[in-house]
Amino acid sequence: ASPCDRPVPATAGLSHDKWEIDPAELMLLEELGSGQFGVVRHGKWKGSIDTAVKMMKEGTMSEDDFIEEAKVMTKLQHQNLVQLYGVCSKHRPIYIVTEYMRHGSLLNYLRRHENSLGGNNGLLLDMCIQVCKGMAYLERHNYIHRDLAARNCLVGSENVVKVADFGLARYVLDDQYTSSGGTKFPIKWAPPEVLNYTRFSSKSDVWAYGVLMWEIFTCGKMPYGRLKNTEVVDRVQRGIILEKPKMCFKEVYEVMRKCWSHSPEDRPSFRLLKDQLAVTSQGLL
């Protein structure tokens, strides 16, 4: 449309593309690792703000759809969500710039600190509660994660835990990851309705959250051990659930079991889980 008949955007933010970051303001530092979309580096934004910069490998992501969604994602702000600062979309590869978490993934943190975390039910339960708060915020905003797991949570200073990469699963082009038959599909975190119909919802996130609680209380064990994906699908569909981790209070295991109710309606919301875990935590500690 010609500029004259294009409506003036309601808020200044829209007109100045405030989700667009000028790459000249970014200083790229050491490599942090690589994920579904390629290499991620530590970076400094405007000279002082610590960031993580995902450099999107060509062909790994439906970029235009993501750039559209980024406008929504930058508005999701909570102390237990890894903040999306913005994108550099005027060049290729595009960059996704987020908050930096100094201790890396929760899964590696649990495995590295098993000895000090092992007996500390208070700390482990606090980690569960932090993730639950982040997920309750997403639930309130009708936002589904689609790949909640300890590997997709990050740890900052003072044992802060935040949920990362929420909603990004929708933009992955690798069908080994997106189709439930694919080798990269997170079968062990998926409820029956996702295994059978890929029907994602906040209640499928709640199932995955139960598995994440199990990961936390086992200090990062692989759910179902070395069972093949087909064996896990069979067990989940027959209602066989993960056993209680040795060091876990039975009241906490009860919460996990509710997250693994076969039908989504019987699973608690994150809102309810948050309150239940707070009560359990006061009762036990």
Ligand SMILES: CNC(=O)Nc1cc(-c2cccc(-n3cnc4cc(C(C)(C)C)ccc4c3=O)c2C)cn(C)c1=O
């Ligand atoms: C020492 N500190 C750090 O390492 N800190 C950090 C490491 C990473 C990091 C590094 C390498 C790879 C990945 N990674 C992992 N899994 C992913 C999974 C997906 C989905 C779509 C499959 C869910 C998408 C992107 C990623 C992804 O970028 C991350 C998050 C990100 N952030 C914010 C940090 O503070």
